[in-house]
Amino acid sequence: LRDALxxxxxxxxxxxxxxxxxxxxxxLFSGVLDLDCILVRGADAWRVAAVERQGRxxxxxGCAVDLGSTTxxxxxxxxxxxxxxxxxxxxxxxxxxxxxxxSRILFASGDGGLETLQAEVRxxxxxxxxxxxxxxxxxxxxxxxxxxxxNTTMIHFLLGLDPSHIxxxxxxxxxxxxxxxxxxxxxxxxxxxGLIYCFPNVGSYFGGDLLAGILxxxxxxxxxxxxxxxxxxxxxxLLGNSSWMVACAxxxxxxxxxxxxxxxxxxxxxxxxxxxxxxxxLRVSYKTIDNExxxxxxxxxxxxxLASLFLAGLxxxxxxxxxxxxxxxxRNIDGEAAFVVAFxxxxxxxxxxxxxxxxxxxxxxxxxxxYTILNVVTESVGVGxxxxxxxxxxxxxxxxxxxxxxxxxxxxxxxPLDRFVGLGNAAGKGxxxxxxxxxxxxxxxxxxxxxxxxxxxxRADFMNKLTGALFLPHTDRSRFPNVWKRxxxxxxxxx
Amino acid sequence: LRDALxxxxxxxxxxxxxxxxxxxxxxLFSGVLDLDCILVRGADAWRVAAVERQGRxxxxxGCAVDLGSTTxxxxxxxxxxxxxxxxxxxxxxxxxxxxxxxSRILFASGDGGLETLQAEVRxxxxxxxxxxxxxxxxxxxxxxxxxxxxNTTMIHFLLGLDPSHIxxxxxxxxxxxxxxxxxxxxxxxxxxxGLIYCFPNVGSYFGGDLLAGILxxxxxxxxxxxxxxxxxxxxxxLLGNSSWMVACAxxxxxxxxxxxxxxxxxxxxxxxxxxxxxxxxLRVSYKTIDNExxxxxxxxxxxxxLASLFLAGLxxxxxxxxxxxxxxxxRNIDGEAAFVVAFxxxxxxxxxxxxxxxxxxxxxxxxxxxYTILNVVTESVGVGxxxxxxxxxxxxxxxxxxxxxxxxxxxxxxxPLDRFVGLGNAAGKGxxxxxxxxxxxxxxxxxxxxxxxxxxxxRADFMNKLTGALFLPHTDRSRFPNVWKRxxxxxxxxx
Numbered sequence: 001l002r003d004a005l006x007x008x009x010x011x012x013x014x015x016x017x018x019x020x021x022x023x024x025x026x027x028l029f030s031g032v033l034d035l036d037c038i039l040v041r042g043a044d045a046w047r048v049a050a051v052e053r054q055g056r057x058x059x060x061x062g063c064a065v066d067l068g069s070t071t072x073x074x075x076x077x078x079x080x081x082x083x084x085x086x087x088x089x090x091x092x093x094x095x096x097x098x099x100x101x102x103s104r105i106l107f108a109s110g111d112g113g114l115e116t117l118q119a120e121v122r123x124x125x126x127x128x129x130x131x132x133x134x135x136x137x138x139x140x141x142x143x144x145x146x147x148x149x150x151n152t153t154m155i156h157f158l159l160g161l162d163p164s165h166i167x168x169x170x171x172x173x174x175x176x177x178x179x180x181x182x183x184x185x186x187x188x189x190x191x192x193x194g195l196i197y198c199f200p201n202v203g204s205y206f207g208g209d210l211l212a213g214i215l216x217x218x219x220x221x222x223x224x225x226x227x228x229x230x231x232x233x234x235x236x237x238l239l240g241n242s243s244w245m246v247a248c249a250x251x252x253x254x255x256x257x258x259x260x261x262x263x264x265x266x267x268x269x270x271x272x273x274x275x276x277x278x279x280x281x282l283r284v285s286y287k288t289i290d291n292e293x294x295x296x297x298x299x300x301x302x303x304x305x306l307a308s309l310f311l312a313g314l315x316x317x318x319x320x321x322x323x324x325x326x327x328x329x330x331r332n333i334d335g336e337a338a339f340v341v342a343f344x345x346x347x348x349x350x351x352x353x354x355x356x357x358x359x360x361x362x363x364x365x366x367x368x369x370x371y372t373i374l375n376v377v378t379e380s381v382g383v384g385x386x387x388x389x390x391x392x393x394x395x396x397x398x399x400x401x402x403x404x405x406x407x408x409x410x411x412x413x414x415x416p417l418d419r420f421v422g423l424g425n426a427a428g429k430g431x432x433x434x435x436x437x438x439x440x441x442x443x444x445x446x447x448x449x450x451x452x453x454x455x456x457x458x459r460a461d462f463m464n465k466l467t468g469a470l471f472l473p474h475t476d477r478s479r480f481p482n483v484w485k486r487x488x489x490x491x492x493x494x495x
Numbered sequence: 496l497r498d499a500l501x502x503x504x505x506x507x508x509x510x511x512x513x514x515x516x517x518x519x520x521x522x523l524f525s526g527v528l529d530l531d532c533i534l535v536r537g538a539d540a541w542r543v544a545a546v547e548r549q550g551r552x553x554x555x556x557g558c559a560v561d562l563g564s565t566t567x568x569x570x571x572x573x574x575x576x577x578x579x580x581x582x583x584x585x586x587x588x589x590x591x592x593x594x595x596x597x598s599r600i601l602f603a604s605g606d607g608g609l610e611t612l613q614a615e616v617r618x619x620x621x622x623x624x625x626x627x628x629x630x631x632x633x634x635x636x637x638x639x640x641x642x643x644x645x646n647t648t649m650i651h652f653l654l655g656l657d658p659s660h661i662x663x664x665x666x667x668x669x670x671x672x673x674x675x676x677x678x679x680x681x682x683x684x685x686x687x688x689g690l691i692y693c694f695p696n697v698g699s700y701f702g703g704d705l706l707a708g709i710l711x712x713x714x715x716x717x718x719x720x721x722x723x724x725x726x727x728x729x730x731x732x733l734l735g736n737s738s739w740m741v742a743c744a745x746x747x748x749x750x751x752x753x754x755x756x757x758x759x760x761x762x763x764x765x766x767x768x769x770x771x772x773x774x775x776x777l778r779v780s781y782k783t784i785d786n787e788x789x790x791x792x793x794x795x796x797x798x799x800x801l802a803s804l805f806l807a808g809l810x811x812x813x814x815x816x817x818x819x820x821x822x823x824x825x826r827n828i829d830g831e832a833a834f835v836v837a838f839x840x841x842x843x844x845x846x847x848x849x850x851x852x853x854x855x856x857x858x859x860x861x862x863x864x865x866y867t868i869l870n871v872v873t874e875s876v877g878v879g880x881x882x883x884x885x886x887x888x889x890x891x892x893x894x895x896x897x898x899x900x901x902x903x904x905x906x907x908x909x910x911p912l913d914r915f916v917g918l919g920n921a922a923g924k925g926x927x928x929x930x931x932x933x934x935x936x937x938x939x940x941x942x943x944x945x946x947x948x949x950x951x952x953x954r955a956d957f958m959n960k961l962t963g964a965l966f967l968p969h970t971d972r973s974r975f976p977n978v979w980k981r982x983x984x985x986x987x988x989x990x
Contacts, residue, residue, distance in 0.1 A: 002672070015538070015674045018654055018681075025657050025669035043510070044539035159513060162520050174520035177497070179510045186513075 001035070001048070013045035017193055024051045040144050040195050041438040043180050049144050049193035061085070061143045063129055063190070064431035066209065067121070067150030067158065068092065069101050070266075073428050074128040076136055079145070082436050085136035087428075090128050093120035094157065100233075101153050105163045117157045118186075126189045143190035146183070147434040149199045149427040151207035158186060158198070171204035171455070177448070197434065199444060203453045205249035210236050210394075211444055212430025216423060217392040220245070220447050225383060226390040227374065229412075230426075231299075231401065235370045238451070239377050239388070245447065248377045248454040250462070252369040261359045262338075265296030270348055272301040272341060273400060277308035279490045282326050284308075284341055293348035297341065297355065300400035305355060306363055307405035309339060310472045311490055317471045319364045321357050367411035368469035374413060375465055380454060385413040394426035407483060410473025414480040496530070496543070508540035512688055519546045535639050535690050536933045538675050544639050544688035556580070556638045558624055558685070559926035561704065562616070562645030562653065563587065564596050568923050569623040571631055574640070577931050580631035582923075585623050588615035589652065595728075596648050600658045612652045613681075621684045638685035641678070642692045642929040644922040646702035650693050654681060666699035666950070672943070692929065694939060698948045700744035705731050705889075706939055707925025711918060712887040715740070715942050720878060721885040722869065724907075725921075726794075726896065730865045733946070734872050734883070740942065743872045743949040745957070747864040756854045757833075760791030765843055767796040767836060768895060772803035774985045777821050779803075779836055788843035792836065792850065795895035800850055801858055802900035804834060805967045806985055812967045814859045816852050862906035863964035869908060870960055875949060880908040880974075889921035902978060905968025909975040 034054040066073040075087040097107040133140040156163040161174040178198040199208025219226040230236040235252035274287040342353040403420035406412040468475040529549040561568040592602040628635040651658040656669040673693040694703025714721040725731040730747035769782040837848040898915035901907040963970040
């Protein structure tokens with residue numbers, strides 16, 4: 001078999017686990033010489049995971065996992081055809097121990113806490129694999145490879161590794177590189193000779209989900225300088241190309257995800273995801289997810305809203321609501337100025353949906369942190385934001401952001417808009433790519449070696465630079481020439 | 496840890512199993528930075544098998560195994576100092592299913608037979624490791640590596656691989672190369688992160704015990720042409736040097752091991768292991784193992800006996816006992832001519848110990864087969880027996896053979912006697928060497944690639960060549976000039 005694999009496919013070193021040897025011998029000695037076998041890529045050598053008479057093996061399947069702290073998304077792929085057979089998002093059962101990851105890390109430190117969290121992820125994964133297999137009419141026993149992309153903490157939970165040092169200075173996880181492992185190591189119910197791959201981390205705050213995103217973007221194979229931006233409570237940024245990479249992560253605050261705003265909500269059915277305000281009539285138009293009656297504001301809607309308020313002259317560059325400019329939408333709610341997006345009669349609950357002065361301050365702090373991180377990373381390597389030819393936007397709601405509005409509020413830099421590319425679920429995409437292209441495994445290793453990680457929280461110039469970014473779009477006008485041009489055009493037309 | 500291992504020891508790729516990662520994190524996060532760790536050599540990369548605070552790990556141990564079909568010899572080594580802590584031979588429990596390996600292969604084909612045989616080897620190994628550890632005052636948990644040298648069939652039993660095709664044409668075992676495996680795969684009770692290495696086979700009749708022997712001889716590293724001869728029921732021969740190797744195995748018959756002779760016995764206490772006959776007085780002198788009263792003839796004694804009978808003119812070149820030459824020792828026993836070595840009053844049982852005419856015919860067939868194999872192998876590569884600068888004699892009794900007498904009967908070629916080197920327990924030596932010198936693993940792989948295996952049983956010229964070798968020492972006088980010189984000297988002195 002080794003000889004045949006080498007002769008026919010040029011595969012030199014092959015591992016043959018004992019159970020496969022036993023199967024192999026009974027087939028060969030029955031006189032059958034035409035075999036099918038399934039090989040999986042180990043760290044250094046291919047491994048024969050199954051062997052059978054020709055035509056008797058089902059197509060090998062792979063499972064790609066985006067191991068999110070809120071939602072765990074699974075994709076079931078036919079590894080022969082590359083076809084995606086099924087996919088679904090499952091609630092991360094760990095949420096009952098805390099919505100945010102810090103409270104789960106705290107829970108993990110309690111008696112049996114880590115084991116509980118580990119069991120919960122395992123349960124979701126096994127249930128998901130079973131369900132997707134049923135839906136696709138295949139057997140989960142034919143899943144030979146799982147590639148898992150998750151942030152550093154989620155991977156620690158999955159593997160039962162102590163996460164308690166991740167959020168503490170100097171932010172050192174137990175492991176960055178995880179060796180390929182047998183499914184039994186973490187109790188996954190796939191083919192016993194299969195393998196589990198976890199995308200490596202670069203640091204506590206630059207996890208495997210980002211690595212998978214880089215893989216999905218392909219920027220590591222390009223000469224042009226590109227930037228990958230993961231927009232979320234933690235802003236994670238990677239700048240570079242095929243020869244160098246600088247990464248950085250910092251807290252942008254949860255405001256951008258909509259979560260902590262007074263009327264904020266997740267991007268679910270009924271969330272307002274698009275907003276525009278006519279600068280002349282000040283008429284507000286919006287669109288909700290699934291076109292249901294509005295229930296709240298999600299991330300992309302919030303960015304649209306702040307940009308529209310700014311362009312319509314309803315907030316000033318410091319973020320102050322100019323309450324006198326519009327009597328209809330401006331209100332005082334619980335002693336605080338607020339702008340109403342959807343009135344009582346429009347909303348599902350019969351209550352108004354609005355943004356408060358405090359919400360706007362939060363938002364500006366988040367967008368300012370986001371921009372400052374991009375700025376610091378770029379300056380650290382002596383590259384101008386203009387030199388960056390492609391901006392890949394990843395993250396939970398990255399795909400839904402209107403880049404023009406993100407530029408208008410000074411969250412993203414003022415570059416030609418066609419440079420922004422939404423990556424969708426970048427982690428899931430990268431995990432799928434790894435299943436279909438084995439070279440990707442080596443590419444990921446190369447990427448981790450190439451990345452220089454800047455610890456943003458400890459950089460002094462971050463705070464200095466942040467100050468200028470706490471304005472709309474920025475105190476430094478020259479950084480946002482197009483935004484100012486748009487503002488001037490609007491005020492000329494409006495006058 | 497990876498960085499430190501690379502910086503301090505130049506070890507690049509390191510595998511870290513999950514349990515080790517967990518241990519590692521709890522140690523490092525407790526603030527301890529001085530670590531000891533134990534690495535074992537995997538197929539492509541080192542693997543961290545254990546990690547602890549400095550000074551807390553016991554010395555790593557290794558176990559070398561000579562997996563014989565009769566006796567399983569274990570050696571317990573301290574891998575730090577290289578010291579041998581203990582060793583012992585254990586009876587192979589499989590013997591109750593047949594003394595010879597063929598009857599065990601038959602037994603294996605029955606219901607649960609293979610599992611029984613596997614369980615028996617496992618039991619001997621685990622018991623042996625435990626006992627040697629106790630004797631040396633160490634913990635078997637500190638055994639991190641086992642290297643096992645056995646013939647092809649014994650390795651199949653150990654791994655639970657179907658051996659039924661080993662003795663059938665075209666003599667194909669299930670596997671020649673066995674990947675390194677976890678101890679759990681075969682139920683060995685050593686450190687769970689340790690590894691098990693089985694020496695590979697080259698064919699059904701050229702097993703890992705021979706490979707270990709080659710390693711122990713070091714002939715694969717020399718330019719001089721050498722030959723390794725494993726003397727036994729199956730004669731296994733390897734000819735070559737650092738650049739090429741030809742191997743061959745063939746049935747020499749069990750006579751050489753003493754087993755099937757009328758008064759034959761294993762090389763145990765009371766066995767006659769040395770014999771000489773004064774050509775003038777025809778006085779017989781002998782020596783027994785442990786100097787006990789004689790109980791029978793073992794292999795080395797039998798070779799001495801035949802040579803002495805020949806040199807003393809008590810058998811003719813065809814092997815016929817010249818009964819008229821010595822009335823005292825020659826007898827007719829059960830209607831057959833026989834030569835008595837130890838008389839009734841000398842032996843332990845009170846019965847005479849002798850060799851019969853039939854025994855001598857058997858012996859000559861075996862020695863002839865042995866010589867013919869050497870001859871065929873040598874001619875197959877166009878090398879003369881004279882060109883071989885070193886003959887390594889391995890096998891159960893190889894070490895005890897008197898080379899001069901083996902030459903006198905024409906079993907070994909007539910070359911200067913200092914070219915013969917006894918290897919002792921070559922398989923055990925090779926297994927121990929593998930524990931102490933990791934490069935040996937690569938050397939063994941190189942050897943298997945280098946070996947050309949001649950299937951002796953199917954070579955027509957074997958039978959032709961054998962005819963000449965069924966004489967003492969050979970029909971072709973020119974092949975044994977020194978033997979004839981000795982005979983001439985003796986007859987001159989005797990006359």
